[in-house]
Amino acid sequence: MDRDSGNAGAAPPAGHSPRADYLPFVDGLRAFAVIAVIIYHLRPEWLPGGFAGVDVFFVISGFVVSASVSRWDRGGLRDLLAYFYARRMQRIAPALVACLLATMLASALVIPTAWLSSSNDMTGLFAFVGLSNFYLAANHEDYFSPSTDFNPFTHTWSLGVEEQFYLVFPLLFFAWTRGGRWRSLALALFGLALLSSLGDAWLRAHRDPGTAFYLISTRFWQLAAGVLLFLGLSRWNASDALRVRFRQTANAGAGLALVLLGISFWTSEPGAFPFPGAWMPVLGTLGLLAFTQREPSRSLLSSGLASGTLVAIGRRSYSLYLWHWPVLVLLRWTTGVDSWLLAITAVFATAMLAELSYRWVEAPLRYSPALRRWSRIRVLATGLVAIASAATFAVALVKSKPVVSLSTVMRHADEWYPEPLKSLPEKPGCLINKSRRQDGLARSRVYSRMGCAAEPGARAPALFALGDSHALAYVTLLSEYVLHTGATVTLYPNSGCSYANLRTAVESAACVEQHRAILADIARAAKPGDVLFLAALRLNRFSDQDGKPGDYDVLGSLQGKSADQVRDKAEHALLAGLRPLRDAGVRIVFEAPKPLLPAPPFRCSDRFNAVNPICAAGLSVSRSAIEAYRRPVLASLDRLASGLDASVWDPLALLCPGSTCSAARDGHPLFFDGDHISAFANRLLYPSFANFILTGRHP
Incomplete structure (x- = not known):
């Protein structure tokens, strides 16, 4: 769900930017992914493989986060880590913390404690520190079991995977910023990590499919695939003849990749991770990114993905992803979400909350001129204090549920x-x-x-x-x-x-x-x-x-x-x-x-x-x-x-x-x-x- 390259309309950062140019079609691709996820969660029979939208997000995140520091030349590893983690803090934490606190409060009001909700509070608390995926895996909370439909924090597992990836990414990517032969080392490091992750996913899927679905060690390969695509395209020095042939086939290649992605949204099955379920969305996303990124101005598909509506949805994809699941789960606990009217209500509420989150929380803190004048260490430290304070408040809220709850059962x-x-x-x-x-x-x-x-x-x-x-x-x-x-x-x-x-x-x-x-x-x-x-x-x-x-x-x-x-x-x-x-x-x-x-x-x-x-x-x-x-x-x-x-x-x-x-x-x-x-x-x-x-x- 990372969107570092999706910053059209934002003021450029002060001084030289280490980031690659903005690619609007990436936001269009995010729009398709988040819409697929929302449709699947609303009515699985409408798009049986829509959950594969998360696989798309993982690949995009690996690609985009590489672009975000691809031109880094401001200093050594310490400077890169401070810059990178501060940007992650500004990008991820504000909207996530706001959503977690609001959901914690709503849950305390209307969700009684029961076997069905036994994992809810701890999942939410672990989400504050990016570890909800580990909690779900440790408790064998199968993503496709009915009980997860009643946990308003289940969806944070994918954010946990990304946050854990971001802890490792700059350490592996630093070699790339050194240039020359160091770049071959970066390619080797990510390639080795990808293969190791694939092996772990394969082994765990046979022993414990539920655990395999959630862990960073079994998902790293998807993010690494996006990284390797960006690095490979950055080193690509094709002949003029090959470039001409690539331009001629770009539309066909991008179209084929889109078809592959569409098939994955329709045919991916629960329990088929990593093979064959995750292969099609990963390959389809890699194909779309490769063909449209290399020749974006000549691709009809790229132009379509860069349309105003899709880009607007894509820019809000993070907030849409954050809010859609709590809305659906809270409706399941109260009125249900079975009728058309309630389904439309869920979509409308998600859109409104996402828009408010994007306009008043996500974008202002991400592009804040005041925060740009702060040192990166100060931004990072302030963010950590804010998260710790919010988590402390959430713990107090959980403990006070019998007092604040509207539920007869709790009272x-x-x-x-x-x-x-x-x-x-x-x-x-x-x-x-x-x-x-x-x-x-x-x-x-x-x-x-x-x-x-x-x-x-x-x-x-x-x-x-x-x-x-x-x-x-x-x-x-x-x-x-x-x-x-x-x-x-x-x-x-x-x-x-x-x-x-x-x-x-x-x-x-x-x-x-x-x-x-x-x-x-x-x-x-x-x-x-x-x-x-x-x-x-x-x-x-x-x-x-x-x-x-x-x-x-x-x-x-x-x-x-x-x-x-x-x-x-x-x-x-x-x-x-x-x-x-x-x-x-x-x-x-x-x-x-x-x-x-x-x-x-x-x-x-x-x-x-x-x-x-x-x-x-x-x-x-x-x-x-x-x-x-x-x-x-x-x-x-x-x-x-x-x-x-x-x-x-x-x-x-x-x-x-x-x-x-x-x-x-x-x-x-x-x-x-x-x-x-x-x-x-x-x-x-x-x-x-x-x-x-x-x-x-x-x-």
Whole structure:
């Protein structure tokens, strides 16, 4: 997204300019790239490969940034670094910081904390220092997964790649500014870096495609290709005859390159990086730059790309890229962006914000006469202080989200989010104590009580909770059990795996090993009479946090021969795995399936998001439909209970006392999303759960 050569209409820098002449067709090419990206993000089916516009930007950036210092003759490496980094600071930081702060504020107002938004804040904070791509890669946030559509900072990954490239670029390019044989060294350095990056991209793409998509080491080759093109064209000394032939074929060559680029926008596929997905946009961009830059005045395509409208869009391409994604994501979180009216609104809002950003932030600071009179070190230091100050403010904003948020979920977090209770009014002085344990693959959170005397009478059984996120969602209830009884609770996060869900016939090898380690850990810690509580999602959900509006098409998914075979295999595996615990005197309690909802309540809780299409299916479901749906699973649980002398605790009657299962009761949330219960529901269920654990019977 760099635009150093796109400075038409700006006052020339004082003194001799080290930059190459302005090439307006480059801005036209940027316009095509940013339009492709926006169309893809708005409606992927309209331009399936539009994300390749970012590949175009990378090549252009390598080409243009080379032009920006190609005539450098003002001093040594230190002077070049100061000049280059100060220009990068003026060019990139102002608009980026303004966009990040505005997006942070809007996110704090309307986006509640959830699994779907769990990476948002950290992605934005890392973007302030140009490292959001590393954060996304480290957290395996696949660019093409649905969850990234709800992170308003996902697009900053490409800016991170460019900023990291700019840290290395002047060190490699300095040899070129020395002239003579040094220029061959510069070519060799960039060529070697390009080949190394290609190799890294190839290897990583086979091991971890998500990581390969984001990293500078796998993207460097695209930027280096632009650099090498500029350096190669700068050294090109063709004969007169060859020049004439080049002029004759320039239009045809540029047209062919444009066709190749268009094909890439239409055919590039997710997961095809780097081969073959990134090759076509890179080659197409290189061809356009080569043919139009070498003979720009004679190329019809160059004249078309240099048209006023395209150049105007190209000059604003950086701001357009910055703002289009937060606009789309914030609409997804609120009204949705499914209708034509909302799509047009998104485009209009993007254009307006980009124009304001360009006119009042980007251009003024980039071309400021006052800043030109400053030393480059002063510009750089001031920029770093401004970024640090903005990032500090952003951190404070993230921490204050429960206070500033407009979201009902955030304002009433104690009812929506299951969290461990710290204390109870009826148990003065009793506090919860949480510790973490890890024994190999068995990671656990241990909750115990401190600060009060032991309960009189028989010892309450210790609890061990295992399953998946549905076991974790009972943490409020489990902590209340600890505070009331003084017994300990050991909760296993079971990351990436699900135990006893009866929907998976064969677990992955990693999950099998993890579950074996957890069961062994329970066997070592549990005493006769202690309880293993198994809670998991045992029904196929109607909707997900990031999915389409829910429906009941899955109601029959647990019936039929195939589903019966899956549960039969799962039952046999569970019987074999749990019998040693049963034989050791551990009591096993299964959770019966809870109601499911067609839409996630946390995304439909306010006026600004209640009309979102994901809420259209409603926040209630027929109890009779749920009972019929879960009947085959209950039959499996009954067979397991018989084979293990176990029992089944059923929360359905309390969560759904009437003929309709709803998301809320008397204004209080029962469910957080379409299948996880809320903190309020935890407290509602506690008496029944505690009675069942202590007596073995439902009240």
